Amino acid sequence: MTPSRHDxxxxxxxxxxxxxxxxxxxxxxxxxLIHSTRTTGNQRRYPRTALRRIAFVRxxxxxxxxxxxxxxxxxxxxxxxxxxxxxxxxxxxxxxxRIDRQIAELQLMKxxxxxxxxxxxxxxxxxxxxxxxxxxxxxxxxxxxxxxxDPDSGPEPGPAPGAEG
Amino acid sequence: MTPSRHDxxxxxxxxxxxxxxxxxxxxxxxxxLIHSTRTTGNQRRYPRTALRRIAFVRxxxxxxxxxxxxxxxxxxxxxxxxxxxxxxxxxxxxxxxRIDRQIAELQLMKxxxxxxxxxxxxxxxxxxxxxxxxxxxxxxxxxxxxxxxDPDSGPEPGPAPGAEG
DNA sequence: CTCCGACTTCAAGCGCGCTTGAAGTCAAGC
DNA sequence: GCTTGACTTCAAGCGCGCTTGAAGTCGGAG
Numbered sequence: 001m002t003p004s005r006h007d008x009x010x011x012x013x014x015x016x017x018x019x020x021x022x023x024x025x026x027x028x029x030x031x032x033l034i035h036s037t038r039t040t041g042n043q044r045r046y047p048r049t050a051l052r053r054i055a056f057v058r059x060x061x062x063x064x065x066x067x068x069x070x071x072x073x074x075x076x077x078x079x080x081x082x083x084x085x086x087x088x089x090x091x092x093x094x095x096x097x098r099i100d101r102q103i104a105e106l107q108l109m110k111x112x113x114x115x116x117x118x119x120x121x122x123x124x125x126x127x128x129x130x131x132x133x134x135x136x137x138x139x140x141x142x143x144x145x146x147x148x149x150d151p152d153s154g155p156e157p158g159p160a161p162g163a164e165g
Numbered sequence: 166m167t168p169s170r171h172d173x174x175x176x177x178x179x180x181x182x183x184x185x186x187x188x189x190x191x192x193x194x195x196x197x198l199i200h201s202t203r204t205t206g207n208q209r210r211y212p213r214t215a216l217r218r219i220a221f222v223r224x225x226x227x228x229x230x231x232x233x234x235x236x237x238x239x240x241x242x243x244x245x246x247x248x249x250x251x252x253x254x255x256x257x258x259x260x261x262x263r264i265d266r267q268i269a270e271l272q273l274m275k276x277x278x279x280x281x282x283x284x285x286x287x288x289x290x291x292x293x294x295x296x297x298x299x300x301x302x303x304x305x306x307x308x309x310x311x312x313x314x315d316p317d318s319g320p321e322p323g324p325a326p327g328a329e330g
Numbered sequence: 331c332t333c334c335g336a337c338t339t340c341a342a343g344c345g346c347g348c349t350t351g352a353a354g355t356c357a358a359g360c
Numbered sequence: 361g362c363t364t365g366a367c368t369t370c371a372a373g374c375g376c377g378c379t380t381g382a383a384g385t386c387g388g389a390g
Binding site for chain 2 (some may be wrong): 366367368369
Binding site for chain 1 (some may be wrong): 226227247257260261264265267268270271274275277278279325
């Protein structure tokens with residue numbers, strides 16, 4: 001079964017089907033998230049499995065993974081076919097832990113807010129919100145993530161300066 | 166009651182107490198999130214209420230607000246005293262909606278993952294994950310937020326090109 | 331043949347939330 | 361006086377996830 005013209009997508013077609021801009025797709029390819037072959041005229045041709053990989057990446061982003069982390073996760077799934085239940089199970093389980101943790105954090109935040117409503121506080125010392133930023137403050141430079149990144153992974157080369165109070 | 170030396174904080178003291186770097190505090194001040202007076206030697210002196218404002222901002226970030234949005238929210242609270250229950254109530258209620266929405270999205274994602282485990286799919290057309298990125302794809306340029314920003318606010322001047330599939 | 335649009339590469343830019351560096355000032359201790 | 365360290369301003373840089381622009385190529389229609 002050599003791939004016929006319909007088994008393969010131009011970057012424009014892939015963009016339309018995935019909802020991403022062609023620039024984003026080239027960027028993804030530069031990161032190794034998707035792969036393409038080239039025509040004799042040096043144009044990219046993507047296999048249909050690229051759609052699955054993109055879907056995976058977008059889902060990974062929603063779970064809070066960076067593109068680099070998504071690539072690592074993607075490396076544990078087969079390149080050219082849909083993952084088996086077993087393969088998918090391992091990945092999904094890890095994501096569920098992430099999601100659960102994020103949900104737990106949000107619920108904690110919500111509880112703190114409710115407590116604040118009850119006490120009318122934000123009184124500098126007693127308010128639970130006052131200590132809500134502990135983990136976020138420990139993150140490195142760069143744009144801050146909205147929710148806490150994986151707390152028990154990563155080298156964390158640069159400790160936050162002056163954070164010891 | 167003129168503010169004595171103990172009612173007022175240097176930027177270094179504020180950094181230590183808030184857990185933020187002095188550079189971050191200057192940045193916050195440049196954005197109007199906190200305010201300071203100056204000594205005769207042109208050094209910043211922050212009122213203790215700055216601590217409360219910073220706590221508020223950090224909490225706002227956890228809820229998913231940008232610093233600009235945090236400033237807008239902060240503008241609805243009094244500058245120089247703790248907010249009353251009524252004042253706080255309005256803000257907290259808005260945040261709770263945000264949090265609830267984020268939790269709902271995460272739970273939806275989790276359900277989709279569970280479904281995927283059950284069906285062993287990612288089969289391009291049937292998988293719920295496949296359509297999980299709809300809203301994220303509609304966002305503009307720049308670093309992507311991990312979770313969906315407020316879907317019904319903001320001018321959104323630049324529609325994502327090629328997002329119509 | 332021309333023309334057009336979809337493709338190519340590469341470098342640079344953007345937006346956010348900061349940090350870093352350079353060059354200078356101020357305040358206290360020896 | 362000198363040193364030290366905390367402060368000042370301003371500009372530039374970083375990391376992520378892309379987009380934008382310039383300059384050129386490919387491939388089919390007329």
